[in-house]
């Protein structure tokens with residue numbers, strides 16, 4: 001089993017408040033780990049510290065066999081890409097889609113200038129958008145389409161880990177489904193390794209191979225998806241599952 005990510009004893013404090021408490025987590029290559037837990041349990045903090053957006057107070061993060069230290073190189077930053085609930089967080093509204101994609105491709109030296117257009121069109125096609133979208137601006141797209149563009153931008157730099165923090169939570173249910181289907185397709189086509197955060201167990205069921213449950217800054221259960229949904233181990237996981245509204249029979 002090859003591990004894409006290892007998190008060891010990771011602790012983050014905001015002042016006197018411990019948001020992450022000695023987290024241990026392994027993420028196998030080419031799998032999707034669904035991270036669930038109630039609001040405030042520390043899911044986004046874990047995502048941000050892995051992505052290098054905040055520094056841990058204690059602990060280690062290894063990407064492959066390489067330890068990621070507080071000050072990351074450009075190459076290390078590139079390897080972990082993040083998608084947020086609000087796609088606008090990663091899309092500059094003043095830039096066309098062409099500019100957004102080419103900036104990422106060139107900054108990280110993924111292709112040279114002569115190949116940027118072809119690669120940008122390929123990326124749009126991967127996320128099921130038309131090539132003519134290149135000359136449009138983010139505001140000309142729907143929320144679901146903007147999320148697809150944010151996904152294309154994240155994929156453009158060929159990350160070894162994609163972190164998706166509630167990427168479908170702001171979308172209508174039907175749009176949400178189509179973005180989840182896209183994740184499914186991309187995972188199969190590109191062998192992605194994904195940390196997918198959601199408070200929605202239906203979404204977690206749709207995307208995950210493994211499920212991790214957070215509560216009050218601690219990981220209380222890590223299990224295969226099938227085990228988690230059928231035979232959760234932790235009392236809190238059972239509470240989460242029993243709180244899911246059921247359709248009347």
Ligand SMILES: Nc1ncnc2c1ncn2[C@@H]1O[C@H](COP(=O)(O)OP(=O)(O)OP(=O)(O)O)[C@@H](O)[C@H]1O
Nearest residue numbers: 014017019037038039040041042043044045046199
């Ligand atoms: N910059 C910050 N300064 C102080 N406290 C913070 C900061 N960011 C988060 N927190 C606190 O840390 C805890 C964990 O927050 P976090 O956003 O990681 O949880 P979450 O599980 O992602 O929640 P949600 O599902 O609501 O996004 C919360 O109690 C939050 O109020």
